[in-house]
Amino acid sequence: MSSASRIARRASMLAALAVVVGVAAASHDASAEAVTITFANWAAAEGTTKPAIEKVIADFEAAHPDIRIRSEAISFSEIARQLALRVRAGNPPDVAQLAGNDTFLIAATGKLEPLAGYIDADLEAQLKPDAMSGLAYQGKLIALPWTLAPAGLWYDKAVLQKAGLDPEKPPKTIEELTSAMAAVRKSQPDVIPLGLDTTNRPFSLQSNWPWMATFGAMPLGDAKARADSPQMKAYLAWMRDLAKNRYIDPGRKIGEFRPLAAQDKVAFIWDQVLLQGVVQNASRMSDADFYKRWGVTAQPAGPSGRSYSFEGGHQLVMFADSKQKKAAWAFIQYLATSPTAIRDYTLGPGASLPPLVRMPTPELASKLDTPIFRAFTTSITPTVTTPAYGPAFAAASSAIMAGVQQAVTGSEPIDQIAASIQQQLDRR
Amino acid sequence: MVLPSVGVLAIVVGYPVLYTLLLSTQDYNLLGVTPTRFVGAGNYHKLLDDPTFWTSLANTALYTFGSVAVAAVLGLVLALVTEDVGGRRGRVARALLLTPWAVPFVVVAFLFRYMYLQNGGAINAVLLASGLIRAPISWLNEASLALPAVMVTNIWAMTPFFFLLLAAALAGIPNEVLESARVDRARGLSLVMHVKLPFLRNALLVSSLLMIIANFNDFAKIWAMTQGGPGYSTTTLVVYVYRQAFENFSIGYASAIGVVWLVLLLAFAVAYLRALRVH
Numbered sequence: 247m248s249s250a251s252r253i254a255r256r257a258s259m260l261a262a263l264a265v266v267v268g269v270a271a272a273s274h275d276a277s278a279e280a281v282t283i284t285f286a287n288w289a290a291a292e293g294t295t296k297p298a299i300e301k302v303i304a305d306f307e308a309a310h311p312d313i314r315i316r317s318e319a320i321s322f323s324e325i326a327r328q329l330a331l332r333v334r335a336g337n338p339p340d341v342a343q344l345a346g347n348d349t350f351l352i353a354a355t356g357k358l359e360p361l362a363g364y365i366d367a368d369l370e371a372q373l374k375p376d377a378m379s380g381l382a383y384q385g386k387l388i389a390l391p392w393t394l395a396p397a398g399l400w401y402d403k404a405v406l407q408k409a410g411l412d413p414e415k416p417p418k419t420i421e422e423l424t425s426a427m428a429a430v431r432k433s434q435p436d437v438i439p440l441g442l443d444t445t446n447r448p449f450s451l452q453s454n455w456p457w458m459a460t461f462g463a464m465p466l467g468d469a470k471a472r473a474d475s476p477q478m479k480a481y482l483a484w485m486r487d488l489a490k491n492r493y494i495d496p497g498r499k500i501g502e503f504r505p506l507a508a509q510d511k512v513a514f515i516w517d518q519v520l521l522q523g524v525v526q527n528a529s530r531m532s533d534a535d536f537y538k539r540w541g542v543t544a545q546p547a548g549p550s551g552r553s554y555s556f557e558g559g560h561q562l563v564m565f566a567d568s569k570q571k572k573a574a575w576a577f578i579q580y581l582a583t584s585p586t587a588i589r590d591y592t593l594g595p596g597a598s599l600p601p602l603v604r605m606p607t608p609e610l611a612s613k614l615d616t617p618i619f620r621a622f623t624t625s626i627t628p629t630v631t632t633p634a635y636g637p638a639f640a641a642a643s644s645a646i647m648a649g650v651q652q653a654v655t656g657s658e659p660i661d662q663i664a665a666s667i668q669q670q671l672d673r674r
Numbered sequence: 675m676v677l678p679s680v681g682v683l684a685i686v687v688g689y690p691v692l693y694t695l696l697l698s699t700q701d702y703n704l705l706g707v708t709p710t711r712f713v714g715a716g717n718y719h720k721l722l723d724d725p726t727f728w729t730s731l732a733n734t735a736l737y738t739f740g741s742v743a744v745a746a747v748l749g750l751v752l753a754l755v756t757e758d759v760g761g762r763r764g765r766v767a768r769a770l771l772l773t774p775w776a777v778p779f780v781v782v783a784f785l786f787r788y789m790y791l792q793n794g795g796a797i798n799a800v801l802l803a804s805g806l807i808r809a810p811i812s813w814l815n816e817a818s819l820a821l822p823a824v825m826v827t828n829i830w831a832m833t834p835f836f837f838l839l840l841a842a843a844l845a846g847i848p849n850e851v852l853e854s855a856r857v858d859r860a861r862g863l864s865l866v867m868h869v870k871l872p873f874l875r876n877a878l879l880v881s882s883l884l885m886i887i888a889n890f891n892d893f894a895k896i897w898a899m900t901q902g903g904p905g906y907s908t909t910t911l912v913v914y915v916y917r918q919a920f921e922n923f924s925i926g927y928a929s930a931i932g933v934v935w936l937v938l939l940l941a942f943a944v945a946y947l948r949a950l951r952v953h
Contacts, residue, residue: 330705331704331922334706350704352925354705355705355706405807424935436793445901448921460762493794496792496812496815497812497815497900497903497904506793510676570857637703637707640921640922640923641921641924643921644921644922647903647904648903648904651903651904651905652904652905654815654904655812655815655817655904655905656817656904656905673720673723
């Protein structure tokens, strides 16, 4: 080997070493400056949404090199319990994903950071006022809406057509719904006429709340609320009729109806926006075919003459003990409003509606221009009613849903069941 | 020499028990909505007036004793039937009979849950196809059927345990005893009743005690299959404690139920051990 080539080789080795040392030093500097925030969420715990949330987190970290996100995957049904315990132990995450009553349960600990002070005029103008209105606890805004997901009455047009019904005219009243279910049961005995969650858990009470409301029933809330009211008894009697006529399949969680819906085995299903993604994933149906096959409408009105829905969307909360509030807020804001997060997560596989008045890009606006999203935005979202969320709602949910189950599966007189629910609520 | 073990036991058993006793005298909410306060026997008084607690207690007794009794009898019958089956056939039969014990309880619960489904469940499909029923039965969603249905699942999962222990105990009966019984013309049922069963008594008592404690604490199967419903028809003490502690966050009240539960189990275990010592 000549001395020239030896020198050249040594020089290139030195250069490579310098690059390695430089990169290491740079990355050391970056990691020394970067702050890490913990994000407790169930998006990373579910197969459908895991890749999307991981991508959104990676995009956020790329756009904010000084912030690292440590995602903590906790299942949907466990997250409130785990957060309550962690708050009690003085070890909460910085940011968490919550939904429904769980948001208010954790707010009741007094350990959520009030967010009003973080929202500037620009962001306030971007957010739908309706999406914000139900997120105050004891007068303080305790969460930022991440996704909106009201429930609507989905209907399988092919099933309705086979039952001799007009697939373009879904039922508008409880009576019309009942006769449509009868027609489905008669023509297609292997099809469940109505997919309705009747399990005993706080989510089920949330899901059944609009059905109680359309009968004029309010088992929990203000001083007038009673579980033994004539309206509540009418609701329980209707539920019993549904079960007796085999219009519902009691005991299934809502998620267990979705694969059946994808196989045309459910005529109507009381579900959120995400049903479309589940059905399309399971059946490999194109968007166009899905819109031909499925429609969604507001809840058929009961004796109260009004339709109702519940908001099943997700919220983001920041914990008051967070040492990195600025970074945590940057992350929260990114998840809720950035075009990439909306494209990849909000409108991604577990599709739901963004909480924004206007979409930030024409591409996103066109994604929302579908018959399903339009139905949710125009006719279902305005019917959303918020139950009396909080610790009392969680405590009451098992008594109320146990009563609903007794009405659905037992033969005890409805009056007795309603009285028993009320007694249990009074004891609390 | 025993001091380290006593120390470890004091930490892992003594401290939680004492702390639970302390919590049971407090109105303690995990969310901290109301400040924690001492209520003395208040939670225990509340228990007396709580019909759901009494329903849970009755369900626990039925679930535990019913499942253990049936599984013990089935295990005994299977052990006796396969006792003389030798060779490859015997090994295969024993391996098959032990299979349910190898399946994790949560998997067993989900398997049966899907088999019991009103629409699309295997059990209804078989019964409908064989003409035994005209319409599918809602096994887990009929208040009167849910607990027996869950018990059947439990019995299926637990029988191999009894089979295993009793088969081992049967193999341990001295040959001379059996030979002399045969010389005395003891055969069939009389041989089982007067010779084999007395030898199996201790094995039966110990295995039943273990299974009673395990079933008293059984949460996974019931929660996975019915979550204590419909209504409260399958709510056992452990399910009720879970709901009180982790849905209502009423840790004080849940602790009071836990203390009653512990006392009942201890009383039962002491009585059982005395019976074992007597024999």
